[in-house]
Amino acid sequence: MLDVATEAARFIAAHADERIRLADVADHVGYSPFHLARSFERRLGLPPGQFLAAHRFQRAKQLLLADDHRIIDICFAVGFTSVGTFTRRFTADVGVCPTEFRRLPDSLSDAPPEPVHVPGPLRQGGIVTGSVRLSAAAQTTLRDTAAIYVGLFPRRAPRGRPVSGALLDPTGDFMLTGVPAGTYWLLSTAFPARADTTAQLVPAWNVVGGSPQPLRVSQRHTCHHRDVHLDVAAEWTTPVLVALPPLASPTAQNRRRHARPAAIH
Structure with missing residues (x-):
């Protein structure tokens, strides 16, 4: 089962800019579409269609920062046929729309990311602590x-903005607060701290890790401890789509401070 899901993921990643269907992937690995989809999601944490879209959006991020092609041209270049669908789904997964993503290198050069904790929406919610190595x-x-x-995400793939997240200081320790009751995946990634903004927004390598099982937060002030181990992931694995550096910029931090009171730690 592991080999089938992995081979399917490799095939999808290699053909992400083509118009491939689930049936094409199923034929490649010798499984029925139904059984492949079920096995794929169990192994990778998201359906094949979302995995395909993730690789297309990663390519779109590269094109947005590499040239000044129109959004509609980039949409078609990465395999989408509707610019409205492309823009809506890109925004949901990356956290900003394509036009805003293209402007991020300029805004981050004026306000580079700094260590920060972004609490969740519930002032007296659950707490998750740990260390990243x-x-x-x-x-x-x-x-x-x-x-x-x-950060804490509702799915095993880091898509959209985390419920609560942080850019860590050199100790690698974290405390995520304000977490509503629910089930989350604790996920982490790392970039070269002194890389230019383009390399941080679209890193050449996926250095990722996370909790092997979902974390269930059920009570206010309940503290859960989970340590995270980061390693280099294969190129075909799910890319980290969410634009994390702007969430940790001083501009964003100032905006949050004026928007609501600080969370109780």
Whole structure:
């Protein structure tokens, strides 16, 4: 089952810019579409269609920062046929619309990310603590002091903005607060801290990790502890789509401070 899901993911990632269907992937691995879809989601945490879209959006992010092509041209180049659908789904998964994403390098150059904790929406919600550690391979790949992001997401794939998140200081320790009752995945990624903004928005490598099982938050002030191990992921794995650096910029931090009172830690 593991080999089938992995082979399907490799096939999808390699053909993401083509008009492929679930039936094409199922034929490639010798499974029925129904059984492949079920096995794929169980193994990777999201359906094949969302996995395909994630790779298309990652390519779109590269094109948005590399040239000044029109949004509609980028939409078609990455395999979408409707610019409205492309824009809506890109915004939901990345956290900003394509036009705003294209402007991020300029805004981040004026206000680069700084360590920050972004609480969840419930002032007296649950708390999740832990530490993030890099594998030797991840340290070698990053070649620098790492900018480590950690957050709670409703799905195993880091799509959209986290319920609560943080850009960590060098200790690698975190405390996520204000978490409503629910089931979440604790996910983390790291970029080279001194890389230019383009490399942080679309990193060449996926250095990722997370909790092996979902975390259930059920009571106010309940504290859960989970440590996270980061390693270098294969190129075909699900890319980290959410635009994390702007969430940790001083501009965003000032906006949040004026929008609501600080959460109770």
